[in-house]
Amino acid sequence: MTQSNTSQTSGGGRLLNTFLNRPVEDHGSGWSNLWDSGESGLWDRGKASPALVDIVEQERELLNPFTADGKRKKALVPGCGRGYDVVMLALHGFDAYGLEISDTAVKEAEKYASAELAKPSAYHFGSEQRSSRTPGLVTFFQGDFFSSQWEFKGGIDENTKFDVIYDYTFLCALHPEQRRQWSASMARVTKPGGLLVCLEFPLYKDPKLPGPPWGLKGVHWNLLAEGGDGIITGEVGEGGKERKVASSEVGDFRRVLYVKPARSYEVAKGTDMVSVYVHK
Known part of the structure; x- marks a missing residue:
């Protein structure tokens, strides 16, 4: 599973046809096959999310990369x-x-990271232009997000919980039947008080x-x-609007930020939103 193409509609398209009659439990192999056949260009954006760059730089208190005792926080991108x-x-x-x-995706990501950490592209930064911070570690895993059996390395094991998790088009790449599993897995790997940032x-x-992508x-x-x-x-309720979070909400997360990004990918057609949730 990975970032999914916005150009696919109910009229067809390579992505749509790949998953149209595929059993939900076999969708993971469908994404892996697309990577292996060199078709990641169907969804690849070619750069870091401008909306995420801006929220990280502008919400410094909320998204501070360091703990109070100076340790680096751990961020995960499924x-x-x-x-x-x-x-x-x-x-x-x-x-x-x-x-x-996809193992192919992991290998490509490791190659990309090696080049970018040595000489970062300008799109990684917004108003900061370039961070003066020493970069943190970059580690990639091959595995199924819904399973705890990842290929552990870099100080990560099945008990590790993350301070920050970012989701852009991971959720919209999943069949609707997998959504509850997505939220349960997010709760499982996010620290209490940790943040889930969603574009x-x-x-x-x-x-x-x-889909994919699914609305x-x-x-x-x-x-x-x-x-x-x-x-x-049916009609989208109050969650689709900007509002304060009510204390009666019963989910595993509490929304603390909901804003329209000033910058985002053009494919979003100006409708996407950035939401930040705290794990209770």
């Missing part, structure tokens, strides 16, 4: 693709980890249309704050 966002987080001070289901996409697409309007709120199954069949 479905990290070539690792653009993993490298960006490391350049901003986090020890950053990327998880991919919510695509929000312009009808959630009832087939996600209202889905993050339903899964994380309301503890629902993420299956949206």
Whole structure:
């Protein structure tokens, strides 16, 4: 599973056809096959997320890469693709980890990271232009996010919980039947008080249309704050609007930030949102 292409619609397309009649439990191999056949260009954005760059640089107190005693915080990007966002987080001070289901993707990410850490591209930075911080560690894993049996290395084991997790198009690459599993896995690997940062996409697409990508309007709120199954069949409720978080919310996460990014990928059509949730 990885970052998914916005150009696919119910009318067809390579991604849509790859998963159209594939059993849900076999979707992971579908993503791996696309990597192995050199078709990652279907979804690859070619750079770190501008929205994530800005939120990391602008919300310094919320997304401080260091603990109170000066230790680096650990950030995870499931479905990290070539690792653009993993490298960006490391350049901003986090020890950053990327998880991919495809061994081919992991190898490409490691190659990309080696080059970028030696000579970072400008897109890793926004107003800072270039961070003065010494980069954190970059580590990639091959494995299934829904399983605890990752290829552990770099001080990570099955008991490790992360300070920050970032999701861009990992959730929208998953079949709706897997959404509750996604939120349960996020809760499992996020520290109490840790942050789940989501670039919510695509929000312009009808959630009832087939994917990937699957439309996600209202889905993050339903899964994380309301503890629902993420299956949206009617009008989006209050979670789709900017509002304060009510104390009665029963999900594993509490939303503390919900903003429209000033910069994002063009494919988002100006509709995506950045949400930040705290694990209770």
